[in-house]
Amino acid sequence: MALFFTDFAxxxxxxxxxxxxxxxxxxxxxKRKGD
Structure with a gap:
C-alpha cells in the first residue's frame, strides 16, 4: 500500500x-495577443 501511494504521489x-x-x-x- 505504501509503495502504491508513493507511485501515485x-x-x-x-x-x-x-x-x-x-x-x-x-x-x-x-499575453502576446494583448500586446
Missing amino acids: ELDVDWANDIVNKGRKLYKKE
Whole structure:
C-alpha cells in the first residue's frame, strides 16, 4: 500500500507540473495577443 501511494504521489506531481506548463504556454500566447 505504501509503495502504491508513493507511485501515485509522484504521478500526481508530474500531472500537476504538466498542467502548470500548459497553462504557462497558454498564458504567454494570450499575453502576446494583448500586446
